[in-house]
Amino acid sequence: MIRQSLKLRKTLTVLGIVSLFLLLFLILTRRNSGVHQRIEEEDIQKLDRDFNDLPKKDKLINMDMEDKMQQNSDNDGTKRELQEAKSRIDQLEKKIAILEGRVPQKYPEVKFLGYKERKRILVTGGAGFVGSHLVDVLMTQGHEVIVVDNFFTGRKRNVEHWFGHRNFEMIHHDIVNPLYVEADEIYHLASPASPPHYMQNPVKTIKTNTLGTINMLGLARRVGAKILIASTSEVYGDPMVHPQPESYWGHVNPIGPRACYDEGKRVAETLAYSYAKQEKVAVRVARIFNTYGPRMHVSDGRVVSNFIMQALQNLTITVYGNGKQTRSFCYVSDLVDGLLALMAANYTLPVNLGNPVENTIQEFAMIIKNQVPGCRSMVAKGAPVEDDPQRRRPDITVAKEHLHWEPKVSLQEGLQRTIDYFKEELSRTTFQNNQTYMNMKSQH
Numbered sequence: 089m090i091r092q093s094l095k096l097r098k099t100l101t102v103l104g105i106v107s108l109f110l111l112l113f114l115i116l117t118r119r120n121s122g123v124h125q126r127i128e129e130e131d132i133q134k135l136d137r138d139f140n141d142l143p144k145k146d147k148l149i150n151m152d153m154e155d156k157m158q159q160n161s162d163n164d165g166t167k168r169e170l171q172e173a174k175s176r177i178d179q180l181e182k183k184i185a186i187l188e189g190r191v192p193q194k195y196p197e198v199k200f201l202g203y204k205e206r207k208r209i210l211v212t213g214g215a216g217f218v219g220s221h222l223v224d225v226l227m228t229q230g231h232e233v234i235v236v237d238n239f240f241t242g243r244k245r246n247v248e249h250w251f252g253h254r255n256f257e258m259i260h261h262d263i264v265n266p267l268y269v270e271a272d273e274i275y276h277l278a279s280p281a282s283p284p285h286y287m288q289n290p291v292k293t294i295k296t297n298t299l300g301t302i303n304m305l306g307l308a309r310r311v312g313a314k315i316l317i318a319s320t321s322e323v324y325g326d327p328m329v330h331p332q333p334e335s336y337w338g339h340v341n342p343i344g345p346r347a348c349y350d351e352g353k354r355v356a357e358t359l360a361y362s363y364a365k366q367e368k369v370a371v372r373v374a375r376i377f378n379t380y381g382p383r384m385h386v387s388d389g390r391v392v393s394n395f396i397m398q399a400l401q402n403l404t405i406t407v408y409g410n411g412k413q414t415r416s417f418c419y420v421s422d423l424v425d426g427l428l429a430l431m432a433a434n435y436t437l438p439v440n441l442g443n444p445v446e447n448t449i450q451e452f453a454m455i456i457k458n459q460v461p462g463c464r465s466m467v468a469k470g471a472p473v474e475d476d477p478q479r480r481r482p483d484i485t486v487a488k489e490h491l492h493w494e495p496k497v498s499l500q501e502g503l504q505r506t507i508d509y510f511k512e513e514l515s516r517t518t519f520q521n522n523q524t525y526m527n528m529k530s531q532h
């Protein structure tokens with residue numbers, strides 16, 4: 089009995105100790121989980137605090153990014169529209185640049201003339217070599233200028249610096265057909281002037297100088313305009329009198345290759361004085377001798393442009409015939425001064441306008457060769473040209489006396505300006521070949 093009660097006491101003691109350990113364990117684990125929970129809560133609070141402490145901008149970025157992701161699909165459409173608008177603006181900007189290039193913002197300076205002094209002046213062939221230089225002077229003087237050109241040998245480029253000017257008007261028209269405009273003065277210069285050009289279409293050359301001149305004289309009569317006819321030294325043909333005064337009647341082959349021009353201009357003079365006599369039209373007649381200067385076409389085919397282009401490219405300088413034939417060369421600004429003086433003068437008979445300094449064509453080839461720096465061209469003689477006038481030099485006594493005009497620009501100075509111009513042309517043109525009599529012959 090006593091043993092049984094001792095066993096029971098032992099068991100009870102062991103059970104007591106075990107439950108004491110259990111209780112202790114439970115207490116400890118509960119305390120740990122509380123600590124973890126506290127730590128987690130503290131972390132979240134800290135993150136909240138951190139987020140609240142972020143600068144406003146960063147917060148917006150975070151929110152923006154979320155918003156943007158949501159709006160991405162809406163934005164795709166807007167982006168496309170923006171891109172389309174941008175390419176449209178690019179196209180328009182390009183168009184504006186082209187238009188700005190065509191219409192210069194700054195025109196050469198133009199004098200202001202009151203309505204009483206300001207004239208309305210028609211220039212036929214005004215986009216050509218001589219015509220465009222005349223147009224420049226008339227415009228700067230402050231007149232209203234109407235240019236008529238069929239662009240057979242004229243070029244828009246020669247007058248494009250006036251496009252859009254309120255005093256300037258350009259009409260693309262062939263004067264072989266009638267023209268109805270108002271004018272106080274008419275400078276009638278329209279006609280091809282380079283032998284290879286006027287020989288290329290002889291019928292057209294005659295029509296321009298006969299029908300075209302009739303149309304312009306008719307216009308002058310209708311509107312009461314004074315008219316200046318551009319005639320030529322070629323009315324003297326291959327002259328038997330040297331130098332040539334206006335009183336010389338000439339020596340022209342009426343059926344030769346040059347006749348379309350020579351005889352065309354002779355008829356033009358006859359028409360002018362017929363209209364003057366019968367219809368009381370105020371006429372002026374300028375007999376223009378060989379003229380040269382900037383704005384001659386690289387393929388003009390006349391001797392000045394041919395020789396300079398050949399010299400600049402170190403090509404053979406081609407003298408037609410023996411080179412002993414002579415010419416006298418006038419710089420274009422001098423000629424223009426002469427035309428203006430003739431229009432203003434009261435002198436109504438024909439007037440020679442040219443530079444009396446005379447050279448053989450062989451000499452002229454050497455002058456150009458020596459004036460082009462570093463020129464290595466050879467000078468060679470080729471076949472002679474049919475009916476080529478052998479001597480030509482103007483007698484300018486009438487011009488000196490009645491117009492108080494004589495040329496001012498020396499051959500050296502004029503050639504220098506012309507060489508500089510052709511140099512520039514050469515750098516911007518895909519030049520293929522000079523148009524020469526020789527080319528024309530090989531074309532037939």
Ligand SMILES: O=c1ccn([C@@H]2O[C@H](COP(=O)(O)OP(=O)(O)O[C@H]3OC[C@@H](O)[C@H](O)[C@H]3O)[C@@H](O)[C@H]2O)c(=O)[nH]1
Pocket residue numbers: 281282283319320321322376377378379389390391392394395406407408409413415449473476477524
């Ligand atoms: O490459 C050439 C070109 C021309 N020449 C010669 O140089 C001389 C001048 O010839 P151009 O072709 O320049 O001009 P032309 O004098 O024959 O006619 C000119 O005369 C006066 C104006 O009215 C005209 O512009 C034009 O008809 C001619 O003897 C011609 O045979 C050459 O030796 N080589």
